[in-house]
Amino acid sequence: MNETGAAPGWYADPMRRYEHRYYNGREWTADVATGGQRFVDQLGLEPTGGAPAAGSGTPHRSGTNAAATTAMVLGIVAVSIAWLPFLVVLGALAAVLAIVFGVIGLRRSRVTGTGRSFAVAGLTTAVAALAAAVIGVVLTGIVLEVYDDYLNPEPNEVDVTSCELQGARATMTGEITNTGDRVADYSVLVGFVRPGTDNTHRTERVDVDDVAPGATSEFTAQSQVDLDDIDCIVVEVNGPLPFGITVD
Numbered sequence: 001m002n003e004t005g006a007a008p009g010w011y012a013d014p015m016r017r018y019e020h021r022y023y024n025g026r027e028w029t030a031d032v033a034t035g036g037q038r039f040v041d042q043l044g045l046e047p048t049g050g051a052p053a054a055g056s057g058t059p060h061r062s063g064t065n066a067a068a069t070t071a072m073v074l075g076i077v078a079v080s081i082a083w084l085p086f087l088v089v090l091g092a093l094a095a096v097l098a099i100v101f102g103v104i105g106l107r108r109s110r111v112t113g114t115g116r117s118f119a120v121a122g123l124t125t126a127v128a129a130l131a132a133a134v135i136g137v138v139l140t141g142i143v144l145e146v147y148d149d150y151l152n153p154e155p156n157e158v159d160v161t162s163c164e165l166q167g168a169r170a171t172m173t174g175e176i177t178n179t180g181d182r183v184a185d186y187s188v189l190v191g192f193v194r195p196g197t198d199n200t201h202r203t204e205r206v207d208v209d210d211v212a213p214g215a216t217s218e219f220t221a222q223s224q225v226d227l228d229d230i231d232c233i234v235v236e237v238n239g240p241l242p243f244g245i246t247v248d
Helices: 066-081 088-112 116-151
Strands: 009-012 020-023 028-034 037-040 156-166 169-178 184-193 200-211 216-224 231-238
Touching: 037 088, 066 088, 066 116, 088 116, 156 184, 156 231, 169 184, 169 200, 169 231, 184 216, 200 216, 200 231
Parallel strands: none
Antiparallel strands: 009 020, 020 028, 028 037, 156 169, 169 216, 184 200, 184 231
């Protein structure tokens, strides 16, 4: 600080050509800034541009750095969802935007004196989110493969071999033949219906695992019904779902 009491720093431009001008503690310089971007004043300095008044306090700061704040928010969102299946796309996009705003925020912080920590936080979380996105891509691939196996099982043929009603308990026995060329797991949805109709009264899903190509496996499904007579049908045949999940 010199005899004027003004410390080196950015102040409102006394020439009023830019928003801020740098005062080096002895005199004004041609180093100027507007909108967070720094320039060199090609028009030079005017002799009327005196030093900042004594007691003017700290150098002028803009007080906010929206780009830095945006970078931090986007980085937090990105790292929160980038590892999740399908949401990885939004997470990666948020990470890229966080990097862009983080760089802008760092540049502006040199002029405004604010937001540097937010910008750094945005850049750090964005990089972490991009790393987590690798996990998100892998998990997305796994989920797609699992549902493809469920919706598109190995070719098969299914026959109903018996359909009985004892009291309120309906029992259906059937056989499924793997007509594909690899070992397959199946999930068979059985329906118990009123005779002569396709109106399903009750359904039961049965898992049939490890059926070799060309092999036939027997399965049985049972359910409590409120009918005096029944027919048994196979509603659909799917592949397996992981983790013991069943879909009726």
